[in-house]
Amino acid sequence: MARVVVDVMLKPEILDPQGQAVQRALPRLGFAGIADVRQGKRFELEVEGPVDDAALARIHEMAETFLANTVIEDFVVKVES
């Protein structure tokens, strides 16, 4: 079965307090040099059948209507071999 990954991230202009909290915790834990952290979501979809253009179009539609809220989030669809 092929795996398709959908990465969902808050749009750049949207404040991400969770990412900021992670970034602020890093120096205390001894991890220096990280200027910014943005936190997102990763969906791993195990696809039945071929991952052709039609299947990818459906996944794109799924991401746009459900996995991401495009008012606040961007998404990227990637096929993993």
Next chain:
Amino acid sequence: MTARIGVVTFPGTLDDQDALRAARLAGAEPVSLWHRDKDLKQVDAVVLAGGFSYGDYLRAGAISRFSPVMETIIEQAKAGMPVLGICNGFQILTEAHLLPGAMLRNNHLHFICRDQKLRVENAETAWTSDYSAGQEIEVPLKNMDGRYVADERTLDELEAEGRVAFRYLDVNPNGSLRDIAGITNAAGNVVGLMPHPEHAVEPLIGTGKTDGLGFFTSILKKLVNA
């Protein structure tokens, strides 16, 4: 004759009983609606109550928005049926694109529970006609994902059209843009807000005031006089 006000219960809804009670105290006939049931049982208006429907999985309101009952509610709301979304209900209305913008985690990352002062900015919606514009009310606020966001153009549009229905007073409890606590659609039948009017309808509980009852008396007057 009175009006039938439906309140939807999703798995994880918390405040449906309080909303039903508020509807009854205002003089309406409260009707329980079930998330898997497309039938709205001939209600005249619907309240989407607070809670954590579907555990807030994916995003608050994201899964509820696709439930069978919402199919009918979205269709009816577009045709003019009054819908009030409180807290999680507001989140569902933005996810369903019945209201613009989106709700995100509070900017301070803490769950918040407090009595909150609001200013009623628009007293002409189906749910706010018993208030006067500029009136200050105090109702409970309790949420994790209460930060209202929308792009600048949408915010300017909301302001210009008087669609910011409620604004936080004294303190912005969650980082909502322009202190927005609630908004209305252009027609004024769909209203969403983060604070909880249904918890402030009796002197014995909540804030000790009944500042929230006006939502339910407003809709009742509108429906009965219609």
